Amino acid sequence: MAHLLGAEALHLEFPTKVVFGSITLGLNDGDRVGVVGRNGDGKSSLLAMLAGRLRPDSGRVTARGGLRIGVLDQADTLDDSLTVEQAVVGDTPEHVWAGDARVRDVIRGLLGDIAWDAQVIALSGGQRRRVALAGLLAGEWDVLLLDEPSNHLDVEAITWLAEHLKRRWPANAGALLVITHDRWFLDEVCNATWEVHDQIVEPFEGGYAAYILQRVERDRLAATAEVKRQNLARKELAWLRRGAPARTSKPKFRIDAANALIADVPEIRDKVSLQALAVARLGKDVVDLLDVSAGYDGTEVLHHVEWRIAPGERTGILGVNGAGKSTLLGLIAGAIKPTAGTVRRGKTVRIAALTQRLGDLEDHMHEPVRIIIERLRASYTIGSGSKAQELTPSALLERLGFSAAQLSTPVRDLSGGQQRRLQLLLILLDQPNVLILDEPTNDMDTDMLAVIEDLLDSWPGTLIVVSHDRYFIERVTDQQYAILVGRLRHLPGGIDEYLRIRSQAPAPTAPGLTAGAAKAPDAAASAGQPVSGQQVSGRPAAGSAAERVAKKELDRLDRQIARAGERETKLHAELAASATDYAKLTELGAELSAVEAEKAELEERWLEVASALEG
Template structure:
């Protein structure tokens, strides 16, 4: 059945239209994701479709008998306990409690909703919505479930469970999400908001990327054809008879304007983050933890204990484990923002540590964006404007108060301020929350070439796969056990039951005073490399391909510009040929490793 039909939706804001002429029809079984750059209007569109915001133009019709269950970014909770908020009282309470348990809320059921953190409130709102929908298959085909960033503040196990739950939903699903695994495994269509227009792509995340690339290539081809036609028209007109009529002159002016017109500007001027240059050199000693443990009071339980860790100058480490295990607390210890309850922290003299965490921006929402970047002791100047443009803040956004920025734009501003300090040790605590997909891909490319040490806490599986070589497991069973091979090796070990950190195989709490011994999986067959090692090689090969592609594009652009002298142009031509040969070899290596991984 048709749950919702929208036609010609248009929403404006004071500076410019947010989006216009957006059409969407949702039926039972449709699972649609809305994607786009931060500030493109994704959350606003969801609120329009649920009826919370009235559009400037357009029509919205809901199917007969259809009902909407929504969770937006304003996670308001009713007064009372978490148990009452999710409906875990009276008949059928067991179903709501089961959802709460999968989202890690069982310890919070008797807490007052007003005492919860933002992340906890997010999980409660999601649990309430899922409980209201009911069990999959039980009359939920008339329900449109609307979720705005539902994976924020969930751990990896909860996200995997949510994937299955959403895939089993028989009604309609409309969501904003940056989680690429969820997009690829759950959605049947993707609605992209791009420069004020909506584009619908059939399929999941991979299909969306292919269709988007085809659209960009088609637009470039159409632009070339248009300009060539206009040039030919202008040349023909100028070769005409000397006695021009006013009509001929008007055609000349029109053709000239067409030739000189510029195509629509890209959504973002650049696909690279700045600030790699000037990163201070990092010595051999970075940050070391010796027997570190922490708890919040002398009688309370230990979050972690016996953690020994020495960061390498080129560290690529992920911290993984369930919510509440102490990952963010461990990041605070590494950063020097928290003294551990026991153990020693040794920090190298050259270590410049910066943290990009979940706390968000702590600034006056009335301050202008440019003034926040300039700081309290000077006025904003051209250098601040250039830096903001590099992080995709246009002139309007630079003059806007921070309070008017979207959640993703505020997170991007926070990232700018973190990187501007030029650290050589970067600690990222849930960096993907509220960032758009394009920013995530650019951030991953940036971290590939990051010259310092990197520690990442994230529930985003794609980010972990791209950025870390090893993981440090923090959970009830294992405190601070380092596993080589990154996220893929850890997940493989959990699935096969070969790690002590696997759910359901917890070690006794009394043994938490010492780090757990490393365990190795069963030996791989002689004809195969271990999965963790293979994943690391594949990631290195992928990084080599991207670096060579960037070098090839730089040389191609320099040759096309033709601004160098003859000798320099010849040298660049030789460099380009060598780079293309290296790129072909790197692509062959990547393909061989990818085929081995598939086998």
């Protein structure tokens, strides 16, 4: 394969730290490389040197003549004076960019809810990130260097980005170098992994799963100092092999070798012990949302939500930005009052939330870390039964990646990831029994995410997680729900089912695609299929007969879904009561399957009608 971009004997150091000793590496045609490593070890510095934005102290960067390199920084570099159109396509005439199928795909995939003529200065942080990414992907590049591209993207947008990058170049052309903590994304897109650590860059074949296997093999041969990393990586590998069948069906690493390495690794979570401990701490009643509706500024965002949260339940919540996830969390925590329905909380419930804001630390920014932890409880218990382990706050801090020297560091001087970890520590030491995590993976590297997941594996309470990090959701929760058109829907098929449902919903017209642009030829149009972004079904006119019929059908479907749900609950109870009657179990099981299938069909129809009503 042809050489595109490389580094020869690069050395980089800052006044207080040597970042790289002497590294030599290269990108060739067809390379799709993920970069992983602890925060602060030099991932962004490596990308900046390869992009020519940071001069090494010695060594050189080599590039093929005429090479076109596109770079996405973590920092927001958009010009506030531009419109969205100018930031994405510049001064290119509409008939030119509208005729480019790739540009249209980028606009639909990232900018579906952003006005084409909006001023950049008026956009939110997440919208600015998507505009910057769209502007980069709309260009022609031989090499793309992306620093945390999935930040501020939801699950759908991340899935779209992965598909876009996989088909952007032919198999043996172009190159991608991406820094990300999104492990699903690494596995989906990358065919190689570079681990940045200890002043070197160590290459591995394959995506994240293959990297974990090879790292376990490397750590098995290492000295005793690597034992902690080895055990954690082996646990991660055990989950990859046991907990995600869809992922292990892909020949990304040697299955026999993986099974041998994890033969003595126990199940990730002792669900029976955790459930028993959760019931003991919480009782049978946690939080019940009974026919709850909620909204703000006169707009209802959640409609007739029915959810009885169980002790020890571990649930992930999915939904597009603005779907009502934060409203749902507010209802659970008691921060938001419902506009209809009832929220009941058990008498022993203690709810704590790790939010996207660092509000818990605002009053402690000038205090050293050790002063804060000295005011906390003396110990924290992880695990249960014979596996229970008492950790002091200092030991827990060490487990969360803090060094002894950082105990004297003021909170304001900690990195974003360290502040996030300290925030989680304060919450855990308060011993809540219901834990809400809102985007907990922000500012975390892959190693630290594995530590957090390991900690949560032994946490005996009810866990509610909202995250766009697909890997994290699948790793720490046992089931997922989605907020779709204001309704809470269970996803037996997990995130794959959510993406399938969303792909079948009518797509809004992308703001940048005017009537003329929408008529531009592409593969779908030439095949006689509707182009994504064109209007495929319209909203019934307000007050029209069609709207009245649709609303009546929604009411009818609501009643039918409720009846099916009641029958489903009753059948579950009958199954439990007939545990020793095999013939009865078979009969009830068949009836339950039929009721679940009927309920799923009714919910699908409800979604179709509601989507049409909302236009």
